[in-house]
Amino acid sequence: MIRTDVLIIGGGPAGLGAAIETTNRGLKTLLVEENPIYGGQLIKQTHKFFGSHSHFAGTRGIYIQDELLKEIKKEHFSMLPGHSAVGIYDDGVIGIYDSKKNRFKKVSAKKVIVATGASEKTIPFKNNDLPGIYGAGGVQTLMNVYGVLPGKKILMIGAGNIGLIVSYQLIQAGADVVGIVEALPKAGGYDVHLAKIRRMGVPVFFKHTIVEAFGQDSVEGALIVQIDNKWKHLNGTQMQLECDTICLAVGLTPSSEILMQTGIKMTFSPSLGGYVPVHNEFMQTSSPDYFVGGDAAGIGEATSAIIEGRLAGISASDSLGKEKNAEKAYKEHVDYIEKLRDGNTGIKVKKGKYELWNKPWDTSMETFEKKDNTIKIPKGRTKAYVSIECYEDIPCNPCEISCHFKAITVGPNITDLPMLALEKCTGCMSCLAQCPGLAIFGINKNLAPGRTGITIPYELLPLPEKGDPVWGADRDGKIICSARVEAVRKNKNKTHLITISVENEYAENVRHFYPGASGDVLICRCLDITADEINDAIDRGYTDFEELKRYLRVTTGPCQGRGCRQLIMNMIRAKTGEDVSSHSTGTPRPPESALPFSAFTKGGGK
Amino acid sequence: MKAAADVGIIGGGIIGSAIGYYLTKMGLKDIVLFEKDYLTSGCTGRCGGGIRQQWSTSDNVKLAKRSVELFEKYEDELDFDFEYIQQGYLILAFTDDEVRDFKKNVAMQKKHGLKVDLISPRQAKKIVPFLNTNDVLAATYCPTDGLANPFLTTFGYAERASEGGMTILRKTRVNSIERKGGSYRIRTDKGDCTVKYIVNAAGPWAQEAAKMIGYDIPVEPERHQILVTEPLERMVCPMVVDFYHGFYGSQEKRGGFVMGESDPSEPVSYKTSSHWKFVESISKKFTYLFPRFSNVKILRQWAGSYCVSPDAQPILGPISADDPNYFLAVGYSGHGFMLAPATGEAIAEWIVKGKPLTTDISHLTMERIEKGDYSQEYNVV
Numbered sequence A: 001m002i003r004t005d006v007l008i009i010g011g012g013p014a015g016l017g018a019a020i021e022t023t024n025r026g027l028k029t030l031l032v033e034e035n036p037i038y039g040g041q042l043i044k045q046t047h048k049f050f051g052s053h054s055h056f057a058g059t060r061g062i063y064i065q066d067e068l069l070k071e072i073k074k075e076h077f078s079m080l081p082g083h084s085a086v087g088i089y090d091d092g093v094i095g096i097y098d099s100k101k102n103r104f105k106k107v108s109a110k111k112v113i114v115a116t117g118a119s120e121k122t123i124p125f126k127n128n129d130l131p132g133i134y135g136a137g138g139v140q141t142l143m144n145v146y147g148v149l150p151g152k153k154i155l156m157i158g159a160g161n162i163g164l165i166v167s168y169q170l171i172q173a174g175a176d177v178v179g180i181v182e183a184l185p186k187a188g189g190y191d192v193h194l195a196k197i198r199r200m201g202v203p204v205f206f207k208h209t210i211v212e213a214f215g216q217d218s219v220e221g222a223l224i225v226q227i228d229n230k231w232k233h234l235n236g237t238q239m240q241l242e243c244d245t246i247c248l249a250v251g252l253t254p255s256s257e258i259l260m261q262t263g264i265k266m267t268f269s270p271s272l273g274g275y276v277p278v279h280n281e282f283m284q285t286s287s288p289d290y291f292v293g294g295d296a297a298g299i300g301e302a303t304s305a306i307i308e309g310r311l312a313g314i315s316a317s318d319s320l321g322k323e324k325n326a327e328k329a330y331k332e333h334v335d336y337i338e339k340l341r342d343g344n345t346g347i348k349v350k351k352g353k354y355e356l357w358n359k360p361w362d363t364s365m366e367t368f369e370k371k372d373n374t375i376k377i378p379k380g381r382t383k384a385y386v387s388i389e390c391y392e393d394i395p396c397n398p399c400e401i402s403c404h405f406k407a408i409t410v411g412p413n414i415t416d417l418p419m420l421a422l423e424k425c426t427g428c429m430s431c432l433a434q435c436p437g438l439a440i441f442g443i444n445k446n447l448a449p450g451r452t453g454i455t456i457p458y459e460l461l462p463l464p465e466k467g468d469p470v471w472g473a474d475r476d477g478k479i480i481c482s483a484r485v486e487a488v489r490k491n492k493n494k495t496h497l498i499t500i501s502v503e504n505e506y507a508e509n510v511r512h513f514y515p516g517a518s519g520d521v522l523i524c525r526c527l528d529i530t531a532d533e534i535n536d537a538i539d540r541g542y543t544d545f546e547e548l549k550r551y552l553r554v555t556t557g558p559c560q561g562r563g564c565r566q567l568i569m570n571m572i573r574a575k576t577g578e579d580v581s582s583h584s585t586g587t588p589r590p591p592e593s594a595l596p597f598s599a600f601t602k603g604g605g606k
Numbered sequence B: 001m002k003a004a005a006d007v008g009i010i011g012g013g014i015i016g017s018a019i020g021y022y023l024t025k026m027g028l029k030d031i032v033l034f035e036k037d038y039l040t041s042g043c044t045g046r047c048g049g050g051i052r053q054q055w056s057t058s059d060n061v062k063l064a065k066r067s068v069e070l071f072e073k074y075e076d077e078l079d080f081d082f083e084y085i086q087q088g089y090l091i092l093a094f095t096d097d098e099v100r101d102f103k104k105n106v107a108m109q110k111k112h113g114l115k116v117d118l119i120s121p122r123q124a125k126k127i128v129p130f131l132n133t134n135d136v137l138a139a140t141y142c143p144t145d146g147l148a149n150p151f152l153t154t155f156g157y158a159e160r161a162s163e164g165g166m167t168i169l170r171k172t173r174v175n176s177i178e179r180k181g182g183s184y185r186i187r188t189d190k191g192d193c194t195v196k197y198i199v200n201a202a203g204p205w206a207q208e209a210a211k212m213i214g215y216d217i218p219v220e221p222e223r224h225q226i227l228v229t230e231p232l233e234r235m236v237c238p239m240v241v242d243f244y245h246g247f248y249g250s251q252e253k254r255g256g257f258v259m260g261e262s263d264p265s266e267p268v269s270y271k272t273s274s275h276w277k278f279v280e281s282i283s284k285k286f287t288y289l290f291p292r293f294s295n296v297k298i299l300r301q302w303a304g305s306y307c308v309s310p311d312a313q314p315i316l317g318p319i320s321a322d323d324p325n326y327f328l329a330v331g332y333s334g335h336g337f338m339l340a341p342a343t344g345e346a347i348a349e350w351i352v353k354g355k356p357l358t359t360d361i362s363h364l365t366m367e368r369i370e371k372g373d374y375s376q377e378y379n380v381v
């Protein structure tokens, strides 16, 4: 029998947060973690986290657990990785299982903190047992922990934060995300996460759901369908998408089954994601010996999981008489967590918790006054500046902290929108690399005559090199112009800053770029003609648009060049350096859209 | 710009390019081709790409037949996939007069060694099962006729000719020509170039280029309209020609059906705009001949300018005895693409070797026009 003052089940942010508090109060603490590695969800989160700068915001998830471990008092702490808690027996003994040695062990603890996180939900559809269908968490583990890419062409189901983030990470890992299917009319995840994958060209099918996966031995594609607001399938809207992997990111549900064994009170809370142990503001359950925190107490975010873990740790210490100024210790954390949840996303959790605590709820608390943070750029502005494209009340403030010139203000309410004082902005662009949402862009209208420099926070590999010709893409990832890499600024935090130049008219719209060299990007979509083919033809001497058109047939499809004429002109100009603006780009011909012969034979006359 | 060259070619269409190609093939290097806009910007850029040997005059049959021999070798020779397919031409007769003429034509064509037959409507239906043959009295069919992509053929010629030494000057218009001793000084908007030989391959603008040294040649521009459908599955359909209603149409290699008509009321002009009357009229003709295709979609219609000669045969060779080094390759009257190989070869031979050797084109010079001694080509759409 292993004896300890406090047993913590789960080594994610909540569990580690709890350990900080109990060990620092001198309590002998044992932490068991099912996985061989600590960190819970964090070990797969390669992106930068939101939150307050003072609580790891702007830090990539994978580094947060190390920061937390540093704060734990080692002399009072022991950890058992690869051990899962499998039972809490009627005498209070906790059974743990050592999976490596295949051994059952017993723990006797004065207090137990449960920080077991969440499990993934799934949805029913035909053939959802085909190999190639994964939960988003599984995909993340494969990819970010073991370095294995589950597939090449991924269909993501769910546009919540997890679906959006995992899509982004899949693209970073080199996969092609063929689309995101989302039942709701808008993304559940943050706008900035959506914007990130949108500008990389991933289509999002809102009001759609997956009906069927198909394939011989593994996934070869999926059938999706549009739904109405009663989730009814709309006839004739079925669409087949080719993919080799389907990734489900349809939500998390608290996972605290182990606590149910103790007979403590549970409640069902849609706002918190499912069944949760009833708990008070200080994370004590209906039993004075059991505490809970993090996703196990309601699906939230890492920062709030850490805080809840700490609260649970303080509570447990308090109940063992180890906290002299409990009131003060609680208040700091309770106040902070309240603030964190004052945004459109956090408020749902807040409401769930208030219901649990029988605290009065006023629906007016669900609406937030949003400041208008759009700014007008004076015509004469020649200095570079930043464009902050963050319009949602995310609890986050690294931009404010990163600005050496105090040009960005979020203020004490960290869900407030960042405000830019243009006159103070020097265009240094330090904030770009710090913004976890990659939502700040640098604009330099004075780069060269007629050309604007756009600085983009960039986390894909390989990095381009100065002078590379690239494609400028808009916020939907559609290529709209050619561009040139003007500067590459590498950063330690791996959000690198790439400055590209585009013609002034595209400055408002270009927010991403595609490498020019990987030329299988389709330019003429009607006839499937790629950038490489066009570049080859230009190299071969077809530098006149009309000749190029007749050589490759570009622009002769049904769209008659609406989608690609301008791009091709830019490609010619980029390659030849010649001003081709006076060249003919072909004449659109009638009919404007394809019409059947029968439409012309029905009229009168002979 | 080069100050001097052996040959100056006016026109970067199929004809100018073909002549340039054969000149370089015969070893001449010092050639400049002047094109006022871009290669294929004239008639060639609007062309349907049909290749037919079934003509009513011996000369056209000979030239077309020789051209087919050459086309058959081009994929290797030009190292270019120019989308050539030999799926035949099926020409329909709707009147007794037509049947009589067709019989005569077939006999003449056979004499030139062409594989061609007069066939019954039933046989025609076998070749094109979805064709409405109800009113058809007879048809002629030649399986080696076909279709190719005129743009790619032009580019193939131009690429190989450039390798052979020819200089192509795009966006360079020939504005005037001066006689200078035995040579010609070509004045363009980008500079001057003195040449020994000039080839007028200016297509619909041939008359203007002849005027530059003071000749009035009897060719005229005439608009012809054409359309293409959405791509359909390949069904190996020969070009169907119907002189009676004025229709031709065929499926190109990429699947679209290309079709045009002749409109006898079309006035002389450089106009290349599209008219709704064309699409209405051809829709009726097409759905009459191909009733099952009435819901096929039309992708685009456009138009181009034929360069029409009095007898609908090309005018080839020196413009006159006084200017023996100014060559014409004009007046192709709507079949310049298919005649480009043989006439390109003949003109090049004339310049390099002193006379055409492979194909006899002696009946196709200006002389016949001046004397009024020519045979009319009737098989035109």
Ligand SMILES: Cc1cc2nc3c(=O)[nH]c(=O)nc-3n(C[C@H](O)[C@H](O)[C@H](O)COP(=O)(O)OP(=O)(O)OC[C@H]3O[C@@H](n4cnc5c(N)ncnc54)[C@H](O)[C@@H]3O)c2cc1C
Pocket (backbone or CB within 6 Å): A009, A010, A011, A012, A013, A014, A015, A032, A033, A034, A035, A038, A039, A040, A041, A042, A045, A048, A049, A050, A051, A083, A084, A085, A086, A115, A116, A117, A118, A137, A140, A161, A162, A163, A165, A166, A258, A293, A294, A295, A296, A299, A300, A301, A302, A303, A304, A305
């Ligand atoms: C894709 C994705 C992106 C996210 N992005 C952000 C973000 O940008 N910002 C943010 O703040 N939050 C983010 N989150 C949320 C955040 O990761 C979680 O809210 C947070 O990790 C919850 O912490 P936790 O400690 O409660 O649970 P977890 O991190 O899930 O940790 C629970 C741990 O308990 C262990 N465990 C479970 N059962 C047992 C058992 N019986 N015995 C032993 N061990 C057990 C598990 O193995 C796990 O390690 C993201 C989550 C995901 C999935």
Ligand SMILES: Cc1cc2nc3c(=O)[nH]c(=O)nc-3n(C[C@H](O)[C@H](O)[C@H](O)COP(=O)(O)OP(=O)(O)OC[C@H]3O[C@@H](n4cnc5c(N)ncnc54)[C@H](O)[C@@H]3O)c2cc1C
Pocket (backbone or CB within 6 Å): B010, B011, B012, B013, B014, B015, B016, B034, B035, B036, B037, B038, B039, B040, B041, B042, B043, B044, B045, B046, B047, B048, B049, B050, B051, B172, B173, B174, B175, B201, B202, B203, B204, B205, B206, B209, B224, B225, B226, B260, B303, B304, B305, B306, B307, B329, B330, B332, B333, B334, B335, B336, B337, B338, B339
């Ligand atoms: C709708 C349509 C369908 C057709 N279908 C067929 C078919 O199926 N089969 C077939 O064999 N033929 C067909 N033809 C005819 C064929 O396209 C022409 O006979 C052929 O393209 C003529 O080629 P060209 O080189 O003589 O003329 P063009 O292609 O017109 O070339 C002449 C060039 O000379 C240039 N030029 C003129 N003046 C000057 C100057 N002063 N300085 C510099 N450059 C100058 C012009 O810009 C032009 O590019 C069709 C024509 C049309 C319009």
